[in-house]
Amino acid sequence: MAKRAGREQNSQTPLLSVRGLRTTFVTDDGIVPAVDGVSFTIDRGTTVGLVGESGCGKSVTSLSIMKLIPWPPGKVEAEEILFDGKDLSRMSEREMRRIRGNEIAMVFQEPMTSLNPVFKIGDQIMEAIILHQKVSKREARERAIELLRMVGIPSPDKRVDEYPHHLSGGMRQRVVIAIALSCNPKLLIADEPTTALDVTIQAQILDLLRRLQEELGMAILLITHDLGVVAEMCQRVIVMYAGKIVEEGPVVPLFQEPAHPYTRGLLASIPKMNEDRPRLTAIPGVVPHPARMPRGCRFHPRCQFAKPICEQLEPPRLPVGEGRFAACWMHTDFEPLEAVPGEVSSSAGRS
Amino acid sequence: MPGAHEPLVRVEGLVKHFPLRRGLWSRQAGVVKAVDDVSFDIRRGETLCLVGESGCGKSTTARLILRLLEPTAGKVFFEGKNIFELPAREMRSLRKEMQLIFQDPYASLNARMTVGEIIGEPLVVHKLAKGAALERRVKELLEAVGLASYHAKRYPHEFSGGQRQRIGIARALAVNPKLVVCDEPVSALDVSVQAQVLNLLKDLQDELQLTYLFIAHDLSVVKHMGDRIAVMYLGKIVEVADKASLYQNPQHPYTRALMSAIPIADPTVKRERILLEGDVPSAINPPRGCRFHTRCPIAQEICAIEEPPLRMVGEGHACACHLVPAAASASHPAGAGTKAGVEAAEG
Numbered sequence: 001m002a003k004r005a006g007r008e009q010n011s012q013t014p015l016l017s018v019r020g021l022r023t024t025f026v027t028d029d030g031i032v033p034a035v036d037g038v039s040f041t042i043d044r045g046t047t048v049g050l051v052g053e054s055g056c057g058k059s060v061t062s063l064s065i066m067k068l069i070p071w072p073p074g075k076v077e078a079e080e081i082l083f084d085g086k087d088l089s090r091m092s093e094r095e096m097r098r099i100r101g102n103e104i105a106m107v108f109q110e111p112m113t114s115l116n117p118v119f120k121i122g123d124q125i126m127e128a129i130i131l132h133q134k135v136s137k138r139e140a141r142e143r144a145i146e147l148l149r150m151v152g153i154p155s156p157d158k159r160v161d162e163y164p165h166h167l168s169g170g171m172r173q174r175v176v177i178a179i180a181l182s183c184n185p186k187l188l189i190a191d192e193p194t195t196a197l198d199v200t201i202q203a204q205i206l207d208l209l210r211r212l213q214e215e216l217g218m219a220i221l222l223i224t225h226d227l228g229v230v231a232e233m234c235q236r237v238i239v240m241y242a243g244k245i246v247e248e249g250p251v252v253p254l255f256q257e258p259a260h261p262y263t264r265g266l267l268a269s270i271p272k273m274n275e276d277r278p279r280l281t282a283i284p285g286v287v288p289h290p291a292r293m294p295r296g297c298r299f300h301p302r303c304q305f306a307k308p309i310c311e312q313l314e315p316p317r318l319p320v321g322e323g324r325f326a327a328c329w330m331h332t333d334f335e336p337l338e339a340v341p342g343e344v345s346s347s348a349g350r351s
Numbered sequence: 352m353p354g355a356h357e358p359l360v361r362v363e364g365l366v367k368h369f370p371l372r373r374g375l376w377s378r379q380a381g382v383v384k385a386v387d388d389v390s391f392d393i394r395r396g397e398t399l400c401l402v403g404e405s406g407c408g409k410s411t412t413a414r415l416i417l418r419l420l421e422p423t424a425g426k427v428f429f430e431g432k433n434i435f436e437l438p439a440r441e442m443r444s445l446r447k448e449m450q451l452i453f454q455d456p457y458a459s460l461n462a463r464m465t466v467g468e469i470i471g472e473p474l475v476v477h478k479l480a481k482g483a484a485l486e487r488r489v490k491e492l493l494e495a496v497g498l499a500s501y502h503a504k505r506y507p508h509e510f511s512g513g514q515r516q517r518i519g520i521a522r523a524l525a526v527n528p529k530l531v532v533c534d535e536p537v538s539a540l541d542v543s544v545q546a547q548v549l550n551l552l553k554d555l556q557d558e559l560q561l562t563y564l565f566i567a568h569d570l571s572v573v574k575h576m577g578d579r580i581a582v583m584y585l586g587k588i589v590e591v592a593d594k595a596s597l598y599q600n601p602q603h604p605y606t607r608a609l610m611s612a613i614p615i616a617d618p619t620v621k622r623e624r625i626l627l628e629g630d631v632p633s634a635i636n637p638p639r640g641c642r643f644h645t646r647c648p649i650a651q652e653i654c655a656i657e658e659p660p661l662r663m664v665g666e667g668h669a670c671a672c673h674l675v676p677a678a679a680s681a682s683h684p685a686g687a688g689t690k691a692g693v694e695a696a697e698g
Contacts, residue, residue, distance in 0.1 A: 053541035168630040198404035198568065200627045203612035207626055225542065228571075228614030251618045269546035271575035273598075273615055279553065280575065282546035286511045 013085070014041035015186060015219050016065070020079035023057075023064045026072055029291035034060040034074075036243040039317075042187065047213065047220040049234035049251070051227060051266075055287055057243040058223045062189045066104060067096050084186060102132040105180035109192035111172035115164040121148075121175050122160035128182045147178040152208055170201035177208065184216060191223045206233060227270060231255055236323075239263050242288055242298040245317070249324030259326035261303045297329065305330060357431060358392035359530060359562050360416060365389045365425035367411050371635060383634050385411040387586035388425075390661075393530070398556065398563040400577035402570060402609075404631055408586040409566045413532045416564065417449055418442060429530070447477050450523035454535035456515035460507040466493070466518055467503030473525045492521040495558075497551060513544035517551065524555065532564045537572060549575060570613050574598055579667075582606050585634055585642040588661060592668035602670040605643045641673065649674060 023035040035057040042048045050058045063069050064076045067088065081088040088099065100106075108114045116124060125144040129135060135143070141160070148156035151174040164172055173193065180188055190209065194202035210233065213220055222233055230237055230251065237254050239247040239262065247260040258264040268281035285302040288294055294301050300310040309329050318331045366388055373380040386408040393399045401409040414420045416427050418434050426433045429445065437445060450473075453459035460469055471489045474480045480488050490500040496517040507515055516536060523531055533552065537545040549572065556563060567573050573580055574594060581591040582603065590603040601607045608625040615622070627646045632638055638645045644654035653673050661671040663678045 053543060170630055198631070199570070199612045200404065200608060201630065202614075203624060203626055206614070207624070226614065227542075227616040231616050231618040231620075232614045255616065255618050266542060267616065269543045270616055271546075271549070271571045272617075273571045273574060273610070273613055274617065274620065277575075279550055280546035282550055283543035284547075286513065286544065287541075 014082075015044045015084060016042040016221075017080070017082040018061075018065065018078065019081075020077075021061065021064055021081065022077045023060050023069055024075050024077075026075075027291065029289075032290040033243055033293075034290060035064060038240075038243075038245055040238055040245065040248060042219050042221060044186070044219055045213070045217050046236065047222055047234045049230035049237045050221060050223045050240065051225065051230055051237060052240035053225060053266075053287060055242075055290070056240040058240050059191055061240070062106070062191055062221060062223055066100055066106065066189070067091070067093075068100075098132070101128050101180075101185075102183045103185055104187045104189065105183070105185040107173070107176050107180050107188065107190045107193045109195050111169055111176050111196065112164075114176050115172055117164055120161050120163055121167070125160075125175070125179050125182055128179055132183045143182070144178075147182055148175070150181070150212070151175070151178045152204075153178075168201075169197055170204060173197065173201075173205055174208065177205075177212070181212060181216065181218075185218055187219045187221065188213075189221045189223070192225070193222075194229065195224070195226070202229075209233070227255075227267065239266070242293060243290065244298060244327065245325075246299065246328070247324075247326045249321065253321060253324060259320040259324065259331065260299075260328045261305050261330070262299050263326075265302075297327070359395045359430060360393040360564075361426075361428040362389060362391050362393075362412075362416065363426045363428070365412065365415055365427065366423045367408075367415055367420060368423045381635050384586050384637055385634060386415065386422075387637075389583075389586075389588055391581055391588065391591060393562060393564055395529075395562055396556075396560055397578040398565050398576055400565045400567060400573040400580045401583060402567055402573045402580060403583035404568060404609075406585075406631060406634060407583040408634075409583050410534055412583070413451075413534055413564060413566055417446075417451060417532060444477075447473075447479075447526040448528050449530040449532065450526065450528040452516075452519050452523050452531060452533045452536045455539055456512050456519055457539075459519055460515055462507055464506075465503065466498075466505055466507065466510075469507070469518060470503070470521045470525055473522060477526055479526060488525065492525055495524065495555070496521045497547075511544070512540050513547055516540060516548050520548075520551065520555070524559070527559075528561070530562045530564065532566070534566045535568070536565075538567065538569065545572075552576070570610060582609065585631065585637050587642060587671065589643065589672070590668075590670045591661070592665075592670075596665065596668045600665070600668075602664050602668065602675045603643075603672050604647050604649055604674075608648070641671075 019039045021035055021038040022033060024031050024033045038061055050061065052058045065081055065088065067076065069076050078089045122141060122144045125147055126140040129140040129143055145156045145160050148159055153159050153171060153174055167175065194205050197205060206229065209220065224230060234251050237249065237251050238245055239260065241262050247254065247263045255267065258267055265283040269283055271280060283302055288298060296312050297310040297315050300306040303310065315327045315329045317325045317327050320326045320331050365386055367386040368382040368384055370379045371381040371383055372378065389412060401412060403409050415422050422435060426435065434442065434445065467489050470492050471485050474485055474488060489503050493500050493502055498514065498517055510518065537548050540548060555561060565576050577594050579593045580597050581588050584605050590606045601610055608627045611622060611625045625648060629646055632645055640656050641654040641659050644650040647654065651674065659671045659673045661669050664670045664675050665678050
């Protein structure tokens with residue numbers, strides 16, 4: 001594919017580099033930040049998982065990158081959103097339209113609502129192709145059939161003329177993926193792509209995504225709440241809590257030795273297929289309301305390792321190993337005046 | 352067989368077909384075979400899990416057991432009494448013994464009632480308490496589920512999903528039921544909150560000697576909660592066994608595929624995945640023979656012709672597959688598929 005050559009030319013720089021992303025919404029409770037100072041990178045051809053619970057800002061992060069947050073009430077600010085050398089944050093709406101669906105494509109959670117019920121699936125795939133590529137209708141139709149075959153839809157030359165309601169949930173999600181891949185995107189953002197599907201269908205879709213990534217060499221930003229899906233699909237993981245990144249790193253060390261108490265709590269709270277425990281270790285309390293975020297570290301009211309400094313100061317992004325970062329005071333010897341020195345070292349020792 | 356050995360609930364040959372109506376005169380155009388000849392026992396104090404994918408009939412089965420639906424055929428015995436033969440008045444008083452916890456904590460609480468009214472309502476309906484006694488009981492229930500007594504004055508919208516689910520649990524426990532049917536009680540919750548609710552359900556079971564029928568699609572949640580597990584596919588039970596036996600030694604090809612499909616939250620675990628082809632067929636026109644044969648990786652000729660009976664394949668382990676050999680000693684321990692269930696399936 002033509003895009004592949006481009007991919008290898010500048011394989012040194014990351015494909016996407018987001019710095020200082022902040023997305024706020026005007027609500028009845030005032031201006032509420034849904035995403036508050038998020039920075040990360042995605043390398044070419046890799047799969048990065050963005051995990052967290054509902055309301056942590058993971059979907060808003062992806063929509064902000066795509067500039068799909070409507071103003072009002074939403075507002076996206078960022079130092080930069082560098083995608084393949086271009087700064088998306090400075091782009092006009094017109095320029096963004098050439099990126100969306102073409103260089104960055106998205107797959108959403110609900111395969112029922114992301115397709116238009118009154119158009120044939122073939123027409124919906126062709127729309128993206130005709131919009132972004134200079135091809136005739138006939139060629140676009142052939143490309144649509146080829147895409148349906150690629151995503152594993154049986155007898156694609158017949159299916160191309162069917163409507164979404166003729167298809168099952170799994171098949172619809174395949175169609176959505178076909179649309180997303182129609183222009184050979186460099187980055188695919190998949191927002192909970194399998195959450196609405198049954199497990200055996202989820203396994204099919206995950207398998208399909210992995211196969212397509214190998215074939216097409218695109219990068220995937222996989223947004224999910226399911227740590228099992230992350231463990232299976234991703235090379236790197238970004239964990240979000242209350243609008244901030246709390247931990248980031250390669251998947252194996254992050255799962256084996258989570259550095260942030262929230263990551264640790266998440267991993268401990270899921271029932272696992274390969275172990276038996278009489279009780280699950282729950283994280284006490286609930287996620288804070290976006291308009292009433294706690295001071296200091298946003299996780300401190302629920303954290304068993306919290307110490308005085310956590311209530312006062314927001315922890316910086318600290319290195320905790322090869323390519324790993326965590327935003328937690330446990331990982332520093334830095335002792336500001338507010339903190340009681342003894343408490344700091346004893347808490348750090350426990351970790 | 353009266354006494355403690357008698358199961359709390361015995362389900363025999365339960366069938367529910369929903370008519371499918373079409374056209375101006377609501378002509379019956381077919382039937383949806385939601386539950387098709389299902390038999391099992393629920394023993395006192397245990398958690399029996401019904402697991403399967405959407406449309407497999409697990410929720411319909413639960414609603415039949417609670418007699419929220421009338422069956423097309425079959426019996427459900429609750430403490431020896433066939434609930435479908437009970438007159439309305441006796442049925443109403445029996446409802447105290449069986450309660451339901453719903454999946455959606457947002458839809459299952461009346462937004463216009465205070466939490467105290469919601470939890471107290473079953474007590475009022477069954478005339479079990481009023482006045483100060485009612486208030487005291489509501490307070491006690493709130494504390495039992497990890498909420499505070501002052502929450503009684505508040506409305507559901509003031510609570511998070513996990514807290515609302517606790518309110519739903521308190522309401523179910525208000526009348527001191529023997530059986531609690533939990534229909535996907537945590538699937539709408541975030542993982543950290545899910546753990547809190549699962550722990551609470553386990554604690555309450557120990558404290559109050561509850562029997563649970565736990566319905567879920569998540570096999571890892573089922574593994575954590577269940578004592579015995581029944582796997583359903585297209586209206587049929589394909590495998591029943593106690594937890595250890597099912598997870599260490601799954602027999603039915605569908606159970607195996609289902610287990611291998613669950614993503615494990617450990618990136619170092621590499622597994623052989625059995626990928627099933629295609630989708631679950633429609634329950635309107637289920638495949639002949641074994642209902643799973645259209646997707647089964649090891650299907651043989653016989654599977655398309657003859658329906659496999661649920662039969663014992665090991666100690667307390669029953670499976671409905673032609674290709675899994677029956678246990679040599681064809682004993683029917685009152686565990687897996689019940690004796691009645693096995694006979695019904697074979698007959």
